[in-house]
Amino acid sequence: MAGKPTEPVDITGAMVTQAPALADWLVVAPIIICLLGGAFLLAQRKNTAIQGRTAVAILALLVVAAVGLLVHVLNNGPIVMTMGRWLPPFGISFAVDVLGALLVLVGALVAFFCCLYALTEIDTEHRRYGFFPFLVLLMAGVSGAFLTGDIFNLYVWFEVLLIASFGLLILGNEKAQLDGAVKYAFLNLIATTLFLIATGYLYGLVGTLNMADIAVRVAELPDGAPINTIAALYLLAFAMKAAAFPVFSWLPASYHTPRIVVSAVFAGLLTKVGVYALLRTLVMLMPASLAVFADILAWIAGATMLIGVLGALAQSDIRRTMGYLVVSGIGSMLAGVALMSDLGLMGSIMYAVHSMIVMTALYMTCGLMIHRTGSHDLRGLGGLYGKDPFLSAIFLILAFAISGLPPFSGFWPKLTLVQASLSGGDGWLAAAILVTGFLTTIAVGRIWVMSFWRGGPSGTPDGESITQEAMPLSDPADRRDMLFPIIGLTALVIALGFLPRPYLNVAAGGAGGLLYSESYIGSVLGTEAADAAIGQELATETEAPEDNSAEGSQSGDGS
Amino acid sequence: MRTVIFRTTAPYLTSLMVLFSIFVLLRGHNEPGGGFIGGLIAASAFAIYGVACGVPPVRRALVFHPMSIAGTGLFIGALAGVISLFAGVPFFTGLWIYPSIFGVEIALSTPLVFDIGVYLVVLGTIASIALGLEEREKL
Numbered sequence: 001m002a003g004k005p006t007e008p009v010d011i012t013g014a015m016v017t018q019a020p021a022l023a024d025w026l027v028v029a030p031i032i033i034c035l036l037g038g039a040f041l042l043a044q045r046k047n048t049a050i051q052g053r054t055a056v057a058i059l060a061l062l063v064v065a066a067v068g069l070l071v072h073v074l075n076n077g078p079i080v081m082t083m084g085r086w087l088p089p090f091g092i093s094f095a096v097d098v099l100g101a102l103l104v105l106v107g108a109l110v111a112f113f114c115c116l117y118a119l120t121e122i123d124t125e126h127r128r129y130g131f132f133p134f135l136v137l138l139m140a141g142v143s144g145a146f147l148t149g150d151i152f153n154l155y156v157w158f159e160v161l162l163i164a165s166f167g168l169l170i171l172g173n174e175k176a177q178l179d180g181a182v183k184y185a186f187l188n189l190i191a192t193t194l195f196l197i198a199t200g201y202l203y204g205l206v207g208t209l210n211m212a213d214i215a216v217r218v219a220e221l222p223d224g225a226p227i228n229t230i231a232a233l234y235l236l237a238f239a240m241k242a243a244a245f246p247v248f249s250w251l252p253a254s255y256h257t258p259r260i261v262v263s264a265v266f267a268g269l270l271t272k273v274g275v276y277a278l279l280r281t282l283v284m285l286m287p288a289s290l291a292v293f294a295d296i297l298a299w300i301a302g303a304t305m306l307i308g309v310l311g312a313l314a315q316s317d318i319r320r321t322m323g324y325l326v327v328s329g330i331g332s333m334l335a336g337v338a339l340m341s342d343l344g345l346m347g348s349i350m351y352a353v354h355s356m357i358v359m360t361a362l363y364m365t366c367g368l369m370i371h372r373t374g375s376h377d378l379r380g381l382g383g384l385y386g387k388d389p390f391l392s393a394i395f396l397i398l399a400f401a402i403s404g405l406p407p408f409s410g411f412w413p414k415l416t417l418v419q420a421s422l423s424g425g426d427g428w429l430a431a432a433i434l435v436t437g438f439l440t441t442i443a444v445g446r447i448w449v450m451s452f453w454r455g456g457p458s459g460t461p462d463g464e465s466i467t468q469e470a471m472p473l474s475d476p477a478d479r480r481d482m483l484f485p486i487i488g489l490t491a492l493v494i495a496l497g498f499l500p501r502p503y504l505n506v507a508a509g510g511a512g513g514l515l516y517s518e519s520y521i522g523s524v525l526g527t528e529a530a531d532a533a534i535g536q537e538l539a540t541e542t543e544a545p546e547d548n549s550a551e552g553s554q555s556g557d558g559s
Numbered sequence: 560m561r562t563v564i565f566r567t568t569a570p571y572l573t574s575l576m577v578l579f580s581i582f583v584l585l586r587g588h589n590e591p592g593g594g595f596i597g598g599l600i601a602a603s604a605f606a607i608y609g610v611a612c613g614v615p616p617v618r619r620a621l622v623f624h625p626m627s628i629a630g631t632g633l634f635i636g637a638l639a640g641v642i643s644l645f646a647g648v649p650f651f652t653g654l655w656i657y658p659s660i661f662g663v664e665i666a667l668s669t670p671l672v673f674d675i676g677v678y679l680v681v682l683g684t685i686a687s688i689a690l691g692l693e694e695r696e697k698l
Contacts, residue, residue, distance in 0.1 A: 019647035019648065020649050024649075028640075032637060035633065036634060036637050036638070036641075038633070039630045039632075039636075040630065042626060042630030042633065043628075043634065044627070045624070045630070046627075081650055083649060083650050084653060085649050085652045094650070
């Protein structure tokens with residue numbers, strides 16, 4: 001049995017001996033908040049009256065923690081905390097740089113507004129199925145994936161968010177939902193399995209799972225090491241997760257089946273975690289292999305963009321159109337990754353932030369359109385402009401944003417990506433981005449003309465307007481309550497469009513952190529660790545950047 | 560399955576198994592056992608009770624809904640990591656205290672708290688599935 005240790009053991013070679021600064025807890029705060037909150041909500045599953053407000057409070061707390069985290073990371077560089085005091089790379093680290101902190105914040109905002117929307121959208125019956133616990137636990141998985149510094153742990157967080165998303169997807173147990181969920185689950189599980197296999201090979205090759213350590217060791221692999229094979233597996237796995245051509249079919253097959261707010265959450269969060277994982281593994285850990293695949297990735301990006309938007313044009317169900325627009329956006333993000341330049345990655349990160357906000361807002365707007373007209377098919381929609389001018393204005397703003405038209409949030413990422421493609425010599429990629437933008441304008445413009453400008457549903461004579469009252473909102477206050485989160489997200493879209501400077505700077509910081517990861521690696525591995533026990537060769541690898549960049553957690557004189 | 564012999568012995572079997580599951584949970588730190596296997600044993604105890612006497616008595620015996628038990632377990636498990644905050648060590652660091660109760664030194668630790676959380680999560684989840692399947696059979 002575990003007895004009291006009789007003599008003191010020297011642990012300086014194996015464990016962190018310094019107390020972590022209180023601010024370092026910010027790196028695990030989002031996970032702790034979501035896990036504790038989700039567990040509490042799960043225990044209160046049948047108590048539907050308090051669930052909604054509690055979930056809003058938990059997610060508000062998450063937003064506050066995420067703001068604190070981003071501010072701290074911007075001012076002081078990456079934060080690292082290794083669980084159980086073990087020194088990296090042996091312990092499981094949480095490590096966050098600008099990119100991770102930015103995505104945690106945007107994810108938290110999206111989840112917060114979705115939760116507000118869900119207060120009206122999710123009725124008591126669906127609350128009993130556990131919408132709010134699943135939403136908060138999904139955020140635990142999403143935040144964990146953005147914050148972890150260990151590649152196996154990344155897999156674990158993927159599983160956490162996947163399980164929670166299964167629960168959300170089949171909320172209500174309808175037949176179409178189960179059909180969509182089977183496709184979603186099957187393809188996602190294949191992707192996760194590929195991810196796990198790739199991680200196994202990688203561990204066999206470099207003998208470590210800590211991402212900072214992997215980045216160091218991959219760089220010093222001998223020629224002929226099968227690292228490109230592993231990179232190809234990661235590329236396929238995360239392309240499936242992100243819904244890139246040709247492995248995107250799970251997304252349009254499932255995103256239109258659940259409650260609209262669930263689609264909004266998924267559109268905002270899930271595919272972007274795949275893009276983030278792609279950025280983290282390929283750009284930071286295996287840049288040499290990414291250079292090998294850059295051309296293929298550029299073609300994949302172009303095809304994803306164009307096929308996504310053509311799919312959107314072909315659909316008449318507005319929820320399906322939105323699903324294809326999510327896919328199309330993934331193509332733009334991948335274009336930046338394929339370019340592998342500062343500017344390209346910056347464009348990717350900006351596009352990810354923009355897409356998370358706009359796609360969520362668009363799904364929510366569709367939800368309200370469906371509530372106001374009782375139809376989710378373009379043939380049955382119409383007359384909304386007369387009925388709800390304010391909603392029309394919001395839809396128009398979001399439509400401009402998703403098409404990449406100024407002055408809203410979509411303009412800057414597209415501009416950056418086009419500029420990056422042109423300076424990278426990929427003129428056709430720039431053309432693909434612009435053509436996609438044009439086709440997206442047509443796709444959303446079609447929804448605008450048919451649902452808002454037209455007098456009534458299909459068959460209404462010209463010049464007349466028909467007011468349908470199918471499936472009206474039970475309470476006029478519901479419209480207000482559902483509009484509020486949409487207004488919140490739309491305000492973000494406008495703010496990012498008119499005040500792009502901070503947004504550009506943070507994205508540039510995120511891109512820089514990926515391409516020049518010395519400060520990330522230095523803050524994880526630390527000089528003291530290297531001196532004491534981890535092996536001298538690592539010390540020489542990381543010492544140089546360590547001096548000026550690692551302000552935080554590990555650099556001290558413990559040994 | 561509902562023979563007289565089975566129905567008579569099932570409650571005794573169940574209570575013995577729950578007792579044994581707690582024993583397995585507590586010995587788990589240094590010897591085979593722990594929260595996961597303990598939770599499985601406890602869940603199978605309730606499953607046996609359910610097979611013998613039907614689901615409603617099991618739900619009454621459990622008092623709380625199985626999912627609430629799982630949620631509480633997850634809460635306790637996460638809390639075990641947060642205790643480190645107050646001790647000034649990183650997340651999920653194992654902390655030990657050795658209080659003497661009636662002259663016997665007892666080793667208490669945050670891994671034990673975490674294990675209790677795991678025990679409740681496994682018990683709640685598996686019991687929830689088992690009882691759900693058991694109920695569906697009669698529909």
